[in-house]
Amino acid sequence: MWCWSSEPVDVEELMRAKSVPAIKELERVEDCEEATASTTGTSASEQPSRTTLDEALAQLRAAWQERNDASALAACEVLEGLLRGVKAHLPELPITAQLDTEPETLATSLQVQFLHRVRRVIATRSRIGYDVLLQDEVSFSLSQTEDGVQLHITGLEFHPLEDAVALRRHLQSQLKDFTRESCYQWWEDHKEEMCPLNSSKLRWILESILGLRSVNAVTPPKGKEKMLWGFLHTRRLVVESFHFRRDEEGHVRMRAKVEEPISEEERALQASSDEMIAEMPSHELKLGEYFMPSSMNWLELFHYHLIGHPGADPAKITKLLSGATSWGCGADGWHQYDETWTCVDQKTLLGKTTLEQGRVIWHQA
Helix, strand or coil: CEEEEECCCCHHHHHHHCCHHHHHHHHHHHHHHHHHHHHHCCCHHHCCCCECHHHHHHHHHHHHHCCCCHHHHHHHHHHHHHHHHHHHHCCCCCEEEEEEECCCCCCEEEEEEECCCEEEEECHHHCCCEEEEEEEEEEEEEEECCCEEEEEEEEEEEEECHHHHHHHHHHHHHCCCCCHHHHHHHHHHHHHHHCCCCCCHHHHHHHHHHCCHHHHHHCCHHHHHHHHHHHHCCCCEEEEEEEEEECCCCCEEEEEEECCCCCHHHHHHHHHHHHHHHCCCHHHHHHHHHHCHHHHHHHHHHHHHHHCCCCECHHHHHHHHCECCCCCCCCCHHHHHCCCCCCCCEECCCCCEEECCCCEEEEEC
16 A cells, blocks of 8 residues: 655745755656656556645554554654654655555555755753754664564664764874773863853763762762763664564563664774673662663663663653654753753652653754
8 A cells, every 4th residue: 555645835935935955856756746657657646645744654553553562553653753753843844755554464664755854952851962863765664573563764863962073083182091081081171172061962961960969979980981981982873673572571662773883983982882881780770760761761772782671661762752842941050051951841849740742853954
């Protein structure tokens, strides 16, 4: 079953703006329609009707809902959170989608095209050292496996923070001994030079953790050194698939498979990161689950094999990858420079969550 979906494009507005890329994109879509019509021997008017992206996602969910498979529904929720956030934050961005469902196996493929690549920042208080990038063409394929479902992906990447990459390369060139201890000592003495408090996302994340008295009080110097070292040793993650399956207790868990490192630099970063994660004691993992649940689920998603965990909670990852509904700068201090500082759940004075929201803000790349 083939179904095309497209977000509405205001043709007159595009023509008035005389935007060459936009006009070319419009012509490309029309050429695509003609090519499809000539291949199938039908006219454009006989092609499947267009729907909104929301409707295309609803059709994908409906194709799997009859099986009443919690793993499949979790995969649908992750995908919906990811794509609906783009649509909500960039309503003028033309989006074209194509859905293909195999009736016998229920394997479902969704191809999505954007006019431009889109990039998003993850809210500081999620404490994730990455930005998210969707290429202008992305595809998702959901299929059954022996123990759950697999969501194969092309076009989804997680890129290390730019200031973290710049800082690592600077320290590698300037420090005689590039170690955890020497890097953190440099950070304590010179962090404002390369990571100013009024603009550095890396600085904001670290301050949001160590700035908490409760965390600072229980984190020894070695722990602070490892924290900075971990953010310095992030590499580009190109996602190949998400795997959803039940653990021994019956809870659905989620694991990620990423592309292997493609350069010597990436291989070195991977080795250093793996070494540090593998040596994390259980009490550090427990502290992380209490103080930083989003970043711990990130760890469980990509590094479950190193910490002996069955995988991340899909609900937490859905929340992390979904578009925020409200955000903005804080009132004072360095919070006034961070546009994501108020991107948090609403809670009562007793700490009970009354309204949840996503953690990312999308921009055109």
